[in-house]
Amino acid sequence: MELKNKKWTHDEFYAIREDILKQWPTGAEVDMAEAFKYHETIPAKKHFAKRLVKAKKNGETLTQPRAGVALINEHINLLNFLRTEGEADLLPTTIDSYTRQNQYKEAENGIEESKRAGRSLLNGFPAVNHGVAGVRKVIESVDGPLQVRHGTPDARLLGEITLAGGYTAYEGGGISYNIPYAKSVSLEQTIYDWQYCDRLVGIYAENGIEINREPFGPLTGTLVPPSVSHSVAIIEGILAAEQGVKNITLGYGQCGNLFQDIAAIKALEQLADEYFAKNGYNDCVLTTVFHQWMGGFPQDEAKAFGVISWGAAAAALAKATKVIVKTPHEALGIPTKEANAQGLKATKQLINMLADQPFPLSSEVQTEIDIIKAETRCILDKVFELGNGDFAKGTVSAFAAGVLDVPFAPSKYSLNKILPARDNHGAVRLFDTGNLPFTQDIIDFHRIKIEERANSEGRKPSFQMVIDDIYAISKGRLVGRPNRS
Amino acid sequence: MELKNKKWTHDEFYAIREDILKQWPTGAEVDMAEAFKYHETIPAKKHFAKRLVKAKKNGETLTQPRAGVALINEHINLLNFLRTEGEADLLPTTIDSYTRQNQYKEAENGIEESKRAGRSLLNGFPAVNHGVAGVRKVIESVDGPLQVRHGTPDARLLGEITLAGGYTAYEGGGISYNIPYAKSVSLEQTIYDWQYCDRLVGIYAENGIEINREPFGPLTGTLVPPSVSHSVAIIEGILAAEQGVKNITLGYGQCGNLFQDIAAIKALEQLADEYFAKNGYNDCVLTTVFHQWMGGFPQDEAKAFGVISWGAAAAALAKATKVIVKTPHEALGIPTKEANAQGLKATKQLINMLADQPFPLSSEVQTEIDIIKAETRCILDKVFELGNGDFAKGTVSAFAAGVLDVPFAPSKYSLNKILPARDNHGAVRLFDTGNLPFTQDIIDFHRIKIEERANSEGRKPSFQMVIDDIYAISKGRLVGRPNRS
Amino acid sequence: MQKDRTKIVLGVIGADCHAVGNKILAHAITAAGFEVVNLGVLVPQEDFVNAAIETDAKAILVASLYGHGEIDCRGLRSRCDESGIGDILLYVGGNLVVGKTDFTEVQDKFLGMGYDRVYEPGILPDQVIEDLKSDLAKRGHFSE
Amino acid sequence: MQKDRTKIVLGVIGADCHAVGNKILAHAITAAGFEVVNLGVLVPQEDFVNAAIETDAKAILVASLYGHGEIDCRGLRSRCDESGIGDILLYVGGNLVVGKTDFTEVQDKFLGMGYDRVYEPGILPDQVIEDLKSDLAKRGHFSE
Numbered sequence A, B: 001m002e003l004k005n006k007k008w009t010h011d012e013f014y015a016i017r018e019d020i021l022k023q024w025p026t027g028a029e030v031d032m033a034e035a036f037k038y039h040e041t042i043p044a045k046k047h048f049a050k051r052l053v054k055a056k057k058n059g060e061t062l063t064q065p066r067a068g069v070a071l072i073n074e075h076i077n078l079l080n081f082l083r084t085e086g087e088a089d090l091l092p093t094t095i096d097s098y099t100r101q102n103q104y105k106e107a108e109n110g111i112e113e114s115k116r117a118g119r120s121l122l123n124g125f126p127a128v129n130h131g132v133a134g135v136r137k138v139i140e141s142v143d144g145p146l147q148v149r150h151g152t153p154d155a156r157l158l159g160e161i162t163l164a165g166g167y168t169a170y171e172g173g174g175i176s177y178n179i180p181y182a183k184s185v186s187l188e189q190t191i192y193d194w195q196y197c198d199r200l201v202g203i204y205a206e207n208g209i210e211i212n213r214e215p216f217g218p219l220t221g222t223l224v225p226p227s228v229s230h231s232v233a234i235i236e237g238i239l240a241a242e243q244g245v246k247n248i249t250l251g252y253g254q255c256g257n258l259f260q261d262i263a264a265i266k267a268l269e270q271l272a273d274e275y276f277a278k279n280g281y282n283d284c285v286l287t288t289v290f291h292q293w294m295g296g297f298p299q300d301e302a303k304a305f306g307v308i309s310w311g312a313a314a315a316a317l318a319k320a321t322k323v324i325v326k327t328p329h330e331a332l333g334i335p336t337k338e339a340n341a342q343g344l345k346a347t348k349q350l351i352n353m354l355a356d357q358p359f360p361l362s363s364e365v366q367t368e369i370d371i372i373k374a375e376t377r378c379i380l381d382k383v384f385e386l387g388n389g390d391f392a393k394g395t396v397s398a399f400a401a402g403v404l405d406v407p408f409a410p411s412k413y414s415l416n417k418i419l420p421a422r423d424n425h426g427a428v429r430l431f432d433t434g435n436l437p438f439t440q441d442i443i444d445f446h447r448i449k450i451e452e453r454a455n456s457e458g459r460k461p462s463f464q465m466v467i468d469d470i471y472a473i474s475k476g477r478l479v480g481r482p483n484r485s
Numbered sequence C, D: 001m002q003k004d005r006t007k008i009v010l011g012v013i014g015a016d017c018h019a020v021g022n023k024i025l026a027h028a029i030t031a032a033g034f035e036v037v038n039l040g041v042l043v044p045q046e047d048f049v050n051a052a053i054e055t056d057a058k059a060i061l062v063a064s065l066y067g068h069g070e071i072d073c074r075g076l077r078s079r080c081d082e083s084g085i086g087d088i089l090l091y092v093g094g095n096l097v098v099g100k101t102d103f104t105e106v107q108d109k110f111l112g113m114g115y116d117r118v119y120e121p122g123i124l125p126d127q128v129i130e131d132l133k134s135d136l137a138k139r140g141h142f143s144e
């Protein structure tokens, strides 16, 4: 296999499909032709892609939780509760971590143990093990648009089963579901495997079935600078579009500084339009997702509500198409359905109260937009160059060179040379820009911002500052000031 | 008695003091000379006025709850819990409603019933009945600055007892504790009675004991336009300053539109400085208090957390000196100490996360500042004129003429001719400006803003719109749109 | 026309000054075709009874928001009995007790005090009007 | 110098990819004077044991954040026994079970599995280092 950003032919696709469906017995249940018919029976109001398009048109910000348990009926009850009690606009099915690592035997075992224990011992819904029939039980018993949310480097079988099962949205990507989620899987491999997923969605599209795709924006969720996650999001969007995906949602994880967060969403929209057009993908509908703070949360539930509400406010003011909602249990464990609904309701209250309040682009926001766009262009154009005009090839070389680099990533394919830290206003900057292909101006900008803060704290910039920032929000602050935390 | 805004002589003050102390037996415990000595023993960190001055200097926003129960020990436990578990910077003692109406017998009965029931049947702490000795138990057992918060038209005896007891801050005023809290007590009467309280604080000041005074900013707490509450706040500030008060906190109740709320605090600071200087009160320290939404709350606790957090965010971005915090129980009942602490912690989390984020004056904020200042000047200058240069006299005539008018006020001395409603962005405007002495430009501004909204809702401005707005936040929105609520 | 309209006494009892709900209720109940005798806030028990007698009202709507309802509302029914209007409709609503409390408890307590209907916090006027109409119709005091 | 430093094996067990805490722990424990053998994330039980044997480590620090700790951490102690390092210190920490759970319950469960110390979610490295030093000192493996 030679990796390139080129639409797979049907032959290339079907050549490997058989083996994939054999990876677990339930693969045999998949019948694409029948699946297309099944999708036509799904009512529009339960259609994820259509709901997003409507929201974008009306300037709405939709709420979506994370949720998944081991057993089918429990999972159905959970989702319906979040829909009715939590007033969720969009629903997820979060997949368990064994399935994410293709460990279906362990997942089976988790299902059995969960049945015995009478509570879910899995941190998500093992869709592959439940198979097409099981998945359809969920689709048919839940009244709302449903998306598969996971973190799976090789999500090909999962994709085949859940799409055949009737899901209308599928999260993930060859970079965003490798670098934060894996340790030693090569990018060639995951990008290639995700081309399969995108091509699968493309084939659904060729048959008139629109499936939404969403690269995982927040990556490691911990002090990721907007330009880094934006670069990954746009590359994955382009790779998906090349395989024929038509409905794409690009994501960003809240950093916490209001101006930077609003600017990040605006910049993401503008950059995506720019690079999609530049690369000739003109028939995709692009929407955005804002993730409430993805790093360490305060254990105190009231304080967690504060963090959740601030994320809701930023999402609403930035006018993101949807917001992924955290819960008051975040720091401690997978939320109960009640805690999950609470996060959704607090978020809904703020989104509704802010829906009528436009937030004009102040000069502060515009400055952030400009720097994010400048940084992202530096990265994307270098990736393109390294790939000799191919974003798939370029991505592999770019990570090897540290041109693309994700802070705190577990993958050995990320250099981990960059070190983020907050500036004196809480915006996420780079204390060390590593090998990011930034101009000297940009490098100086970051140095000055970090020095500004260091001076105000009377200490030198250091790794301790990074650590302090990692803990800051869980300790009740945004910036990890020395004496305060 | 002829009411005028003129500092009382000691003779005038002491002439009526005897009778006041006789209103209830505990009045006999008051010995001012001894009280001065007692105050000197109060450590600086428990000193309300000093803590506010420090906060203003450091640009902090301090948190303060509302809290009060019938019995002394329960009240002490409550306050200490809010201090330690709730991380409250400032502490209150909310007085019960019988005491507020000088119904000390009913208060006594409430104390007895509470002892029997084993829970507080009073909605606050009956300080007069507990007397100086009882009050000092509280002061000495609680580690934090303490303020008396009430709603008492005639608060003279309450003032004598609580100040002698060691409180270092006293809320209220002749207008703000009459119009929203009484039905048929004349303004001459309450302004006169509050001159007594202010003079009392002035006499403490003459003896080197600084007591903070705070007019009650939010008034009826329900869609009160900033210029209306600012006018009352500044008049009461001036009346207090005339009697020798040196440390004054002016308040404002959140309306819900971010730009209007930030502008309101900025305008309040600027107007207060301007009018205090103009009237020759140059040695007062002025600070501000921002009240989280004072109108109807959602019953759902998660949604209440959303409202609380938004209030915390606005207070922090406006850089108010302190914020009065609501609780997740607001819509249903006096909060448990746990619920009260939860409101405080959510608020603290947001204030800390926003402390490092300056919010520069955008043009939207500046526009709101300008309109608030223009409106307030119209009102204040007319009041001054009606009183022939005397704000006390002017206030009485102004309310009679509707030049000062508070929406939804129970007092028959408020004309209730003005009707507030939200504009299309959720800012509180006037659907009917009544007799407010506004220029034609300002009247047109309000008319246009309301029409803008009415058009977008496809209905005529009407009282129904006002009602919809009163319910809106409790129903999960800011603006009471017809189809949505 | 005016004179055929059924009269309803409305007020906020005791030392309670919460006026917003009172104004909205008065507005809504009037709009619904009743004649509202609104005593406003800070109303002692005797005023409710006297107003009802003077105006020959068919119902008394007592509001208590501030938490002292438990103390303030006791004995109103017997007062009515003593004054010869023992059969008058008595509704009570608002935030009746101190603290967030299970409503059924509160309801029983106030039904026990002799109120015909007890309302949860934040109830909307429509509900109240509907109940008024059906209760009064039963008693032949109201017909649309 | 290098060679006298007591060796500690560190890793995140099972299918768990949470890396941030692991990096911070490695940094802090190294700074505290130990030599950290950091296996990173996604570490199977056998790798912990093999690494401990190869490096003659005195303690194994097992992290599980993602909720499957209950399943993943079982049997590690007996594996150590079988491999002849039965007396090695075993610490476990993170968000060990699925859901917000009373910690004492969780603690008993994992102590029962043979871990010497079980840590609450969000514990700070300082605490861990302090415990390591005292436990190892008791065993004569560490002296400052």
Ligand code: B12
Residues within 6 Å of the ligand: B066, B094, B095, B096, B097, B100, B123, B124, B151, B180, B181, B218, B219, B220, B221, B222, B294, B295, B296, B297, B298, B329, B330, B331, B332, B333, B334, B335, B408, B409, B410, B470, C015, C016, C017, C018, C019, C020, C021, C022, C024, C025, C061, C062, C063, C064, C065, C066, C067, C068, C091, C092, C093, C094, C095, C096, C097, C098, C099, C100, C119, C120, C121, C122, C123, C124, C125, C128
């Ligand atoms: C606005 C407000 C104020 C304003 C009132 C201004 C004014 N003069 O009107 C101010 C700031 C002055 C104020 C003061 C106080 N308040 Co207040 N206030 C509120 C608040 C936030 C909203 C009330 C409101 O206007 N709602 C909007 C209207 C439309 O709804 P409503 O009043 O609930 O009435 C509706 C229904 O209840 C129903 N209804 C009401 N009465 C009746 C009667 C009948 C017969 C029927 C059928 C229906 C019915 O119909 C109405 C229309 O829908 C409530 C909490 C909340 N609800 O969010 C607290 C609240 C009512 N206040 C409370 C308290 C304690 C006080 C104070 C004692 C101060 C303190 N200790 O905190 C003082 C009282 C002073 C006094 N003497 O009464 C408590 C009562 C606690 C309890 N019962 O356990 C509450 C619940 C807040 C809380 N959780 O602590 N308050």
Ligand code: B12
Residues within 6 Å of the ligand: A066, A094, A095, A096, A097, A100, A123, A124, A151, A180, A181, A218, A219, A220, A221, A222, A294, A295, A296, A297, A298, A329, A330, A331, A332, A333, A334, A335, A408, A409, A410, A470, D015, D016, D017, D018, D019, D020, D021, D022, D024, D025, D061, D062, D063, D064, D065, D066, D067, D068, D091, D092, D093, D094, D095, D096, D097, D098, D099, D100, D119, D120, D121, D122, D123, D124, D125, D128
């Ligand atoms: C950031 C994060 C992520 C990032 C991780 C990026 C990366 N590769 O590192 C992303 C977004 C990728 C992610 C993914 C998932 N996550 Co996650 N994640 C978090 C989060 C928000 C912060 C974790 C963190 O970095 N904290 C900061 C570090 C410094 O603290 P720490 O990790 O707690 O470690 C400290 C202490 O715990 C202690 N410690 C930790 N281990 C050990 C071991 C020993 C021996 C000792 C002594 C001490 C110790 O020392 C560390 C330093 O102080 C937590 C919730 C939270 N804490 O707020 C959820 C959380 C851990 N994740 C959770 C879950 C379930 C997942 C997913 C399965 C997705 C899902 N279903 O939601 C996937 C897991 C995929 C997989 N295969 O593992 C759950 C676990 C639930 C449970 N245990 O019941 C949590 C608790 C959130 C929640 N409440 O649902 N996650």
